[in-house]
Amino acid sequence: MNHIRTIAKRELSAYFATPVAFIFIAIFVALSGAFNFYLGHFFDRNQASLEGFFSYHPWLYLLLVPAVAMRLWAEERKSGTIEQLLTLPITTAEAVLGKFLAAWLFCGIALALTFPMWITVNVLGEPDNAAIAVSYIGSFLMSGAFLAIGICMSALTRNQIVAFIAAAVTCFVFIMSGLDIVLGAFRGWVTPALVDTLASFSFLSRFSSLTRGVVDLRDIIFFASMMAFWLFTAVVVVDVKKAA
Amino acid sequence: MTVMVELDHLSRSFGELRAVDGINLTVNKGEVLGFLGPNGAGKTTTMRMLAGFLKPTSGTARVCGHDILTDGMRAKQMLGYLPEGSPTYDDMTVGAFLRFIAEIRGYTGSERQSRVDLVAQRLALTDVLDRPIELLSKGYRRRVGLAQSILHDPPVLLLDEPTDGLDPNQKHEVRTLIAAMAPEKAIIISTHILEEVEAVCTRAVIIGHGKLLADGTAEQLRANLPGGGSLDDVFRFITTGNAPQAAA
Numbered sequence: 019m020n021h022i023r024t025i026a027k028r029e030l031s032a033y034f035a036t037p038v039a040f041i042f043i044a045i046f047v048a049l050s051g052a053f054n055f056y057l058g059h060f061f062d063r064n065q066a067s068l069e070g071f072f073s074y075h076p077w078l079y080l081l082l083v084p085a086v087a088m089r090l091w092a093e094e095r096k097s098g099t100i101e102q103l104l105t106l107p108i109t110t111a112e113a114v115l116g117k118f119l120a121a122w123l124f125c126g127i128a129l130a131l132t133f134p135m136w137i138t139v140n141v142l143g144e145p146d147n148a149a150i151a152v153s154y155i156g157s158f159l160m161s162g163a164f165l166a167i168g169i170c171m172s173a174l175t176r177n178q179i180v181a182f183i184a185a186a187v188t189c190f191v192f193i194m195s196g197l198d199i200v201l202g203a204f205r206g207w208v209t210p211a212l213v214d215t216l217a218s219f220s221f222l223s224r225f226s227s228l229t230r231g232v233v234d235l236r237d238i239i240f241f242a243s244m245m246a247f248w249l250f251t252a253v254v255v256v257d258v259k260k261a262a
Numbered sequence: 263m264t265v266m267v268e269l270d271h272l273s274r275s276f277g278e279l280r281a282v283d284g285i286n287l288t289v290n291k292g293e294v295l296g297f298l299g300p301n302g303a304g305k306t307t308t309m310r311m312l313a314g315f316l317k318p319t320s321g322t323a324r325v326c327g328h329d330i331l332t333d334g335m336r337a338k339q340m341l342g343y344l345p346e347g348s349p350t351y352d353d354m355t356v357g358a359f360l361r362f363i364a365e366i367r368g369y370t371g372s373e374r375q376s377r378v379d380l381v382a383q384r385l386a387l388t389d390v391l392d393r394p395i396e397l398l399s400k401g402y403r404r405r406v407g408l409a410q411s412i413l414h415d416p417p418v419l420l421l422d423e424p425t426d427g428l429d430p431n432q433k434h435e436v437r438t439l440i441a442a443m444a445p446e447k448a449i450i451i452s453t454h455i456l457e458e459v460e461a462v463c464t465r466a467v468i469i470g471h472g473k474l475l476a477d478g479t480a481e482q483l484r485a486n487l488p489g490g491g492s493l494d495d496v497f498r499f500i501t502t503g504n505a506p507q508a509a510a
């Protein structure tokens with residue numbers, strides 16, 4: 019437990035060691051605001067809600083989360099520090115979890131800094147604050163699932179760009195699997211049960227039900243098991259590939 | 263004599279290549295073992311297996327009685343390891359890096375700080391504690407790597423080319439440090455500088471193509487070469503079969 023905290027602390031300070039972290043957070047906050055006000059037609063909707071704001075989060079995460087995750091293992095392998103790290107008396111799982119928690123906390127900080135948006139809707143009207151709180155939690159959970167995918171892809175390669183692309187593509191698949199165009203392409207030639215299974219793996223539909231303020235335990239369990247699955251895979255990948 | 267490190271038919275292949283091929287070896291407390299061999303002989307691979315970074319293909323090893331395969335965590339706790347090229351987190355300062363290592367090794371609070379201060383002093387790093395590692399010269403980085411390996415005062419030290427890149431003064435300092443720690447530990451150092459063997463090692467082994475070729479004190483190794491000669495000549499004779507006359 020202490021090892022996880024020590025590793026997470028080191029990783030988090032590595033994020034903030036360069037201005038990149040601050041630029042990243044600024045981009046996240048600015049983009050999520052811009053999406054909300056321009057693309058989301060925030061003012062035309064005439065309703066005080068953040069649904070538009072949250073509906074763009076999966077797409078923002080699609081690019082930004084792989085960027086946060088790409089360095090976590092690829093850089094260790096490229097610079098050789100993975101040998102230093104994994105010959106310390108820690109388990110691979112502790113190292114993976116420590117890195118994951120640091121990156122997740124980093125995403126959480128970026129997300130928390132969008133709070134002026136929440137204040138704005140409260141100034142303009144009377145939003146459903148409970149729904150907004152649930153949406154924030156849902157968004158945070160979704161970023162964790164994206165990150166777990168990203169950390170797994172980062173463990174596969176020593177090249178950060180490759181890690182980024184692999185993670186973005188995988189995340190894209192998990193977003194798209196809920197869209198009607200995709201499901202429509204499968205309907206007719208596979209069994210409906212398979213289409214439903216496919217749809218149930220969609221980050222998009224899971225997340226959008228949370229943003230409507232509907233707390234369904236199954237959605238939360240879905241994101242939690244996504245994280246567990248990809249983190250476990252990452253541990254296996256690091257163990258198998260560490261010295262290759 | 264206490265056996266501290268025991269290699270038991272330790273082997274590692276990469277595809278067809280048998281990088282380490284059935285090495286048997288014991289190292290006792292108080293010994294400084296020079297681990298010699300030409301480039302690609304398998305020195306780093308052997309050390310990586312001992313340190314728990316690479317899994318042996320067959321065979322095993324024990325560190326202070328702890329099997330690296332079945333009791334790897336305990337074995338790692340007994341070890342201080344300087345990886346080849348001493349990779350360190352470049353974006354950290356020397357102090358932050360050493361505090362990180364100390365925390366992982368289980369030291370907290372004032373004990374953590376005193377451990378860091380002690381190794382910084384032993385490796386003349388006190389003045390650079392606040393400098394980012396990436397701005398240090400090669401020799402300083404090597405000393406940071408050495409500092410992290412001895413921070414927890416481990417009973418077994420594995421040093422992969424510890425004096426590579428150090429200036430003559432620092433080489434001397436590091437050898438003095440190793441000699442001072444030697445009575446209480448088992449130390450294995452890989453090196454290409456054969457004068458080091460005579461300066462600090464109580465014993466040396468030579469490996470080639472993953473196999474153990476020679477084992478003994480500098481004196482005993484010299485006896486391998488008919489007519490005698492320098493350790494360099496002995497090394498060349500054992501690893502290539504060329505006597506010095508033939509090479510000249």
Ligand SMILES: Nc1ncnc2c1ncn2[C@@H]1O[C@H](COP(=O)(O)OP(=O)(O)OP(=O)(O)O)[C@@H](O)[C@H]1O
Binds near residue numbers: 262300303306308
């Ligand atoms: N991860 C790896 N994959 C494939 N081959 C490897 C790997 N690591 C080492 N080898 C090979 O194993 C052999 C032994 O390498 P090793 O690094 O142990 O040699 P060394 O004795 O440390 O050499 P040097 O004196 O140059 O440091 C070499 O032929 C090397 O190419």
Ligand SMILES: [Mg+2]
Binds near residue numbers: 305306307346422
């Ligand atoms: Mg080597």
